[in-house]
Amino acid sequence: MKTIGLIGGMSWESTAEYYRLLNERVRERLGGLHSAKCVLYSVDFAEIERLQVAGLWDEAGEVLADAARSLQAAGAGLLLICTNTMHKVADQVVAAVDIPLLHLADATASAVRTAGLRRVGLLGTAFTMEQDFYRDRVAGHGLEVLVPDTDDRAVVHRVIYEELCLGIVREESRAAYGEVISRLVASGAEGIILGCTEIELLISPEHSPVPVFATTRLHAEAAVDAAFASGR
Structure with missing residues (x-):
């Protein structure tokens, strides 16, 4: 099983759902005490929301690109952006790493x-x-x-x-x-x-x-x- 890299915190309420769902899915698949191999980079949503409102999408994209690089360095084999809206900067994230992004x-x-x-x-x-x-x-x-x-x-x-x-x-x-x-x-x-x-x-x-x-x-x-x- 590849390690799943999560770019989360936008908001943490839904990121918590991602974590629960990933682990439930792995347990359903493998049974027993199995759980998901994943690493999470949780950003400060207040910072991201401020950039969204100001239309500073490139700056917001760089925040997520930095998160993606950190997740790759931590051993992630694929990436998720745990929010629909921030897929606006998906291309910046893809360009920052050598591992695939699974587009929501x-x-x-x-x-x-x-x-x-x-x-x-x-x-x-x-x-x-x-x-x-x-x-x-x-x-x-x-x-x-x-x-x-x-x-x-x-x-x-x-x-x-x-x-x-x-x-x-x-x-x-x-x-x-x-x-x-x-x-x-x-x-x-x-x-x-x-x-x-x-x-x-x-x-x-x-x-x-x-x-x-x-x-x-x-x-x-x-x-x-x-x-x-x-x-x-």
Whole structure:
């Protein structure tokens, strides 16, 4: 089993889910007391969030690139960026190391296609919903991506940063997300991508009339599969 390198802390709430899911997946696969071989570099999310808001993506990318170099030096055989939004700087991370990066959008799009769907709604931070770095990556797998309208995007983004990243889960926010999902479904979405790793703290399959694709879980499962694959 290759060692999985995790670039986490964005937020630590969802990174903790990554750690749990990776270990559960390995235990399911090998049984007994087996657990995942992994190393974690957890950044200070306040620093990253400040750079996001200021539009200083190259600077944010260098922070993650430094983390990637440290993980490679620590023995990681593959990398995960444990957040959807920061895949905006995935190319900087890839260029910094000699080990592969498992792109979260690819793992998610593969699951959507396996489910036989072609049109999906995307929930995430405003950066993920409004910029093309993530939507285009998913669309490159032959999928059509729908995003909420302006007001709904504002609600989804606010809940992520002001509640979920702080470990706050509110029923009224779950209801608000349910309304956003219903409007996406009415617009033709056959499934919903939970395109922010914290959203899974709020939304589960029972909260949606169509299938939901939990990106944290899908990414973790794909990482374990890759860790056991042949080759480096």
